[in-house]
Amino acid sequence: AEPLPRPAKPRVIVVANQKGGVGKTTTAVNIATAMALGGLNVLVVDTDPQGNASTALGVDHSPGTKGTYEVLLDRAGIIEYAQPSPHSPNLHVLPAAIDLSAAELELVNERGREHRMRDAINQYIEESGVDYVFFDCPPSLGLLTLNALVASSEILVPIQTEYYALEGVTQLMRTINRVKGNLNDDLELSTIVLTMYDARTNLSREVAEEVRRHFSAQTLATEIPRSVKIAEAPSYGLPVITYQPKSVGAVAYQAAAVEMASRGAGEPQGS
């Protein structure tokens, strides 16, 4: 794999969109894997009780598996429970078991409930030398997603190129601004990835154009096409990047990772 540039400082990125099924998990696991195969140290924090990111990365998340729940509720260290992914030694996953669904309610009365993940990430950055952290979020804006938003400095929004796509983004922008004002000044919508793009339909093209008009700086040049291989890959416990590296979907996610890494690159070595 093509070696990718290290970021100037660790980048903590939340993959968010309150709509389900837009490609959040697929985008998180594939860009994370591409970064890791490019030689970077990567952590994926599965913040969705469904555990789809854990599944797609081939990491155990059966009931009782320790991970995100313990970090949020017991203040466990991420380094204790992050599991190496079988696909790359420098890719780690903090798994989400179904038990995490209880955390949403259990956190409500805890002190510092919005900052639990940020504290854990800051500690992990010091302990591990991680370059990229990706949070995969559930399709809701509860305390699990809020913890990820507070822990991150960047938001990556996958947008499915379909009707109403921008309405969801408007709602998300409102949430981002609320979080910025109250809990995390650093948070910026840095990246938009267009997913499930179908160049043959006018609708896909029109939505893509509209998103680019509103978010020209943030939207990656690479569009992720709709592809059967992408949809098949999770059932093998693999991201499409490793399942079918030459498929159009894998090539697109690889290009998206290259674009993201070059945007956040540090000074070239030796300068």
Ligand code: ADP
């Ligand atoms: P989210 O995490 O936002 O709910 P997922 O990443 O799980 O969305 O994607 C929803 C469904 O669509 C999954 O079954 C996934 O495999 C499939 N999928 C995602 N991206 C693509 C794509 N580019 N082409 C075809 N299927 C896709």
Ligand code: MG
């Ligand atoms: Mg998901």
